[in-house]
Amino acid sequence: MVAELQRALGADRVLTDPLATALYAGDAGTDRGRALAVCFPADAGEVAAAVRALASHGVPFVARGAGTGLAGGAVPPEGGVVIVTTRLNRILRIDPAERVAWVEPGVVNLDLTRAAAPFGLHYAPDPSSQAACTIGGNVGTNAGGPHCLAAGVTETHVLALDVVLPDGTVATFGGPEPDTPGYDLRGVIVGGEGTLGVVTRIALRLVPDAAARSTMLVAFASLDAACRTVSAVIAGGIVPGALEMMDRAITVAVEDFVGAGFPRDAAAVLLVEIEGGPAAVRADTTAVAEIAAAHGATQVRTAADAAERDRWWRGRRAAFGAVARVAPDYYLHDTVVPRTRLPEVLAAVVRIAAAHGLVVMNVFHAGDGNLHPLLVFDGRAPGTWARVRAAGEEIVRTCVAAGGTLSGEHGIGTEKRDLMPLVCSPEELALAARLRAAFDPAGLANPGKVLPTPGRCGEIGALGGSAPGSPR
Numbered sequence: 502m503v504a505e506l507q508r509a510l511g512a513d514r515v516l517t518d519p520l521a522t523a524l525y526a527g528d529a530g531t532d533r534g535r536a537l538a539v540c541f542p543a544d545a546g547e548v549a550a551a552v553r554a555l556a557s558h559g560v561p562f563v564a565r566g567a568g569t570g571l572a573g574g575a576v577p578p579e580g581g582v583v584i585v586t587t588r589l590n591r592i593l594r595i596d597p598a599e600r601v602a603w604v605e606p607g608v609v610n611l612d613l614t615r616a617a618a619p620f621g622l623h624y625a626p627d628p629s630s631q632a633a634c635t636i637g638g639n640v641g642t643n644a645g646g647p648h649c650l651a652a653g654v655t656e657t658h659v660l661a662l663d664v665v666l667p668d669g670t671v672a673t674f675g676g677p678e679p680d681t682p683g684y685d686l687r688g689v690i691v692g693g694e695g696t697l698g699v700v701t702r703i704a705l706r707l708v709p710d711a712a713a714r715s716t717m718l719v720a721f722a723s724l725d726a727a728c729r730t731v732s733a734v735i736a737g738g739i740v741p742g743a744l745e746m747m748d749r750a751i752t753v754a755v756e757d758f759v760g761a762g763f764p765r766d767a768a769a770v771l772l773v774e775i776e777g778g779p780a781a782v783r784a785d786t787t788a789v790a791e792i793a794a795a796h797g798a799t800q801v802r803t804a805a806d807a808a809e810r811d812r813w814w815r816g817r818r819a820a821f822g823a824v825a826r827v828a829p830d831y832y833l834h835d836t837v838v839p840r841t842r843l844p845e846v847l848a849a850v851v852r853i854a855a856a857h858g859l860v861v862m863n864v865f866h867a868g869d870g871n872l873h874p875l876l877v878f879d880g881r882a883p884g885t886w887a888r889v890r891a892a893g894e895e896i897v898r899t900c901v902a903a904g905g906t907l908s909g910e911h912g913i914g915t916e917k918r919d920l921m922p923l924v925c926s927p928e929e930l931a932l933a934a935r936l937r938a939a940f941d942p943a944g945l946a947n948p949g950k951v952l953p954t955p956g957r958c959g960e961i962g963a964l965g966g967s968a969p970g971s972p973r
Contacts, residue, residue, distance in 0.1 A: 606637025
């Protein structure tokens with residue numbers, strides 16, 4: 502099998518040495534696998550050739566981009582092959598009239614927005630890792646980002662996909678037209694985490710840059726007041742371009758790290774960005790300030806210029822890196838709860854962390870209830886990882902019980918695979934398994950991800966899984 506891959510791609514682009522396989526044993530999450538080989542195709546034809554070779558030998562595979570995923574979606578299956586797509590990194594075409602970009606999966610997220618900037622356009626989904634993560638990975642996990650509150654996550658912006666199916670054949674799903682006949686298989690691929698094939702080309706919707714923008718920093722003496730402000734802003738008919746929250750612990754860590762200008766004494770900070778026409782932006786900025794004041798805001802500031810705005814956003818995006826100044830390890834979760842349940846759920850997250858002897862920091866997309874609690878610790882201490890994982894699962898269960906779901910943007914991967922019965926009935930999971938088998942009857946495309954085994958379905962269900970029709 503390795504020899505066949507080397508003939509298709511070249512010996513220098515199929516690696517089997519222990520260093521290479523160790524480097525590609527996982528993503529930015531905590532799980533690790535063990536690959537037989539790592540290959541680096543340079544175009545769609547080589548991806549198809551590699552998949553055909555693997556299919557002929559019955560060898561499983563996983564597609565991998567920059568490896569910034571946090572849920573274990575790019576962890577290789579035991580004895581499988583990693584297909585690295587970072588060499589497929591061309592922006593093939595930008596059509597400013599149609600506001601469409603055709604790209605390969607290895608294009609870095611931020612590079613696409615930079616390429617579209619001369620046309621007054623940008624690509625809206627902006628994960629915190631946007632300077633490193635690739636479009637292919639964003640498609641696999643249906644990634645979000647701070648500016649997805651109003652604009653929508655990745656699925657909203659994907660128009661068409663070329664996909665190498667698990668038998669090596671190539672199919673196109675969707676199209677740039679307003680509607681394409683038949684089932685929306687494009688929507689099935691987005692968020693499929695590579696379990697249905699390898700994406701090799703993507704048509705993306707670009708959006709115009711805002712005519713006006715106002716960026717606000719709002720500080721509070723309590724998390725509860727900040728959370729209630731978030732709900733009140735949305736209830737007031739204002740949907741900001743972004744509405745982010747940081748608690749005191751992460752705010753102080755960020756200030757120590759980059760000096761963004763955040764208040765160190767605030768229990769919570771909201772970063773609110775209003776976008777639109779000049780008059781609407783002025784009106785909404787005033788309304789948000791009034792709502793915040795009514796809920797006890799201790800400080801309301803509007804960025805004086807682009808430099809101050811950029812400092813604030815640099816601080817928000819540096820949050821995860823800032824944690825390294827506090828402890829050598831962190832475990833980041835990704836769950837979603839209704840906005841109205843934010844105060845009680847955040848209080849529960851703090852209690853759960855304390856009960857397990859852990860420190861928790863919170864930085865998250867408050868506008869859509871997408872939580873990102875960071876459990877901060879030193880993994881070298883015996884027994885710490887067991888406490889971290891137990892606390893993480895308890896946090897997830899608490900969020901689901903509050904009417905939430907498992908993930909807002911990171912995906913399921915291996916991290917939350919066995920918790921899927923908490924939000925899906927056995928019938929729904931069986932239907933998903935049949936759909937997956939229709940694409941991949943041999944079970945070679947990223948096996949062991951997203952869907953739990955039938956045995957684990959029963960086990961998790963017995964521990965409190967949901968009934969059909971429960972909230973997701």
